[in-house]
Amino acid sequence: MKKIHLSVIWIWCGILALAMLWGGLHLYADRQTLPKGVRVGGISMGAMDKTAALRLLDEKLDALKQRPLILTDNDSSAQDIKLTLGDAGITYNASAFRNGVKALGSEHLWTRVQTRFTFEKEWSVTPSRQENALKAQLGTDWEEQRYGMPVNAVRQITPYDQVHYIPGRSVRRLDWPKLNVALDKALPKDLTASGEPVRVELPFRQLEPDITVDSLRGEGIERKIVQFSTSLGSSSEGRVYNVNSAASTVDGLILKPGDIFDYGQIIAKAERTQGFREAPVIVNGQLESGIGGGICQVSSTVYNAALRVGLDIIERRNHSLPVSYLPKGQDATFATGSINFRFKNNTGKHLLLRAAVQNRMLTVKFFGTFPSNVSYELESRTVRVLPIPEKKIRNGSFSPGFYQVLRQGREGYVVETYRIKKVDGKTVERTRISRDTYHAQQRIVAVPDESTSSEPQTREPQKRIIEDGIR
Known part of the structure; x- marks a missing residue:
């Protein structure tokens, strides 16, 4: 009985201890x-x-x-x-x-x-x-807004044909990687800091312009490499305007290595931006009034400049009639949709073309890279003279033996042109670059009508080709 009583006491003691522990844990x-x-x-x-x-x-x-x-x-x-x-x-x-x-x-x-x-x-x-x-x-x-925009470097051609460069201007831009590092370093690391401002000096990088003096120099437009001029002579006001319009469109054109100069594109742009005026054009070998007369003087002058620096001529044709401002065999005509003038920049560097009319002279200049000891000359010679064809127009009102010359004809020519390459003044190459035909112009004579036939004379209509103009 004693043992049972002690066991009960120990059990209650244990329960009490657990209760106290449980209560203590809760507390x-x-x-x-x-x-x-x-x-x-x-x-x-x-x-x-x-x-x-x-x-x-x-x-x-x-x-x-x-x-x-x-x-x-x-x-x-x-x-x-x-x-x-x-x-x-x-x-x-x-x-x-x-x-x-x-x-x-x-x-x-x-x-x-x-x-x-x-x-x-x-x-x-x-x-x-x-x-x-x-x-x-x-x-x-x-x-x-705060720091502005970069200013590109500029290439200038002086009145004396010197190539000068105006440096561009870089501007400041935030250097974000450095700014992030500076901010992380300056930020308070705990809550005890005072309310003093957090100061961070802005780090910057320089933003260079897209075009720099170095990038311009790298294009290779070092100096004037050729100049060629033709005279406008007694050209009409409309013709002078047309030459100016085409020349100003050529002026400032830059050809990258391998680029093609396309005169058709020049004329399309000039017509769109400046327009052309009335002046004589060549229609099927005859001079007539039209729009754009004179534009081929620009293509011909550019052609001569291109030949004299050895450029590859891709497409070119002579006029159907000789022109007054160049020797036969050295002109380049143009007819919208049928005749174009194109050449390729094969110098390996950029080419800058300048063209202007001054004192009734059209001058074309190329600026680029070209060996100073190399030069080109042109030589044209007539290899054949084409006789003047004659066309008779019968007039029933003329007495027998009477005739009247309505239009004087002109001889035609077959001309070969050679390009001569010289190195240090000595000829090293002579290449025929063209064989051109300038058609003879008919001599038209009115004579008495001695035929007995009453049937009218007919001829097939001729396709209308306009040279040295656009319409």
């Missing part, structure tokens, strides 16, 4: 305060009420968000940029501490006990940045 785990000695971002929060501690944390984080951020410019004339850390997309993360506080209130007793017992004494706050937030305020438009 320990259910505290609404943080453990002693806890610091968050350098701020002491030990033994603080959990809700009050979280409220204090939020206040400190909000204060950090509103802390001034001053971005200074090393240009003394430029104003500093004043923002807040929040404006720059900078926030501080204390999620680890918040999760720890949340675990202190877990519904599981053992979790609460274990969390409180192992609760860290030091908690950090970590800054994070949304880079796009700052870039939205200091983006491309802001940079262009």
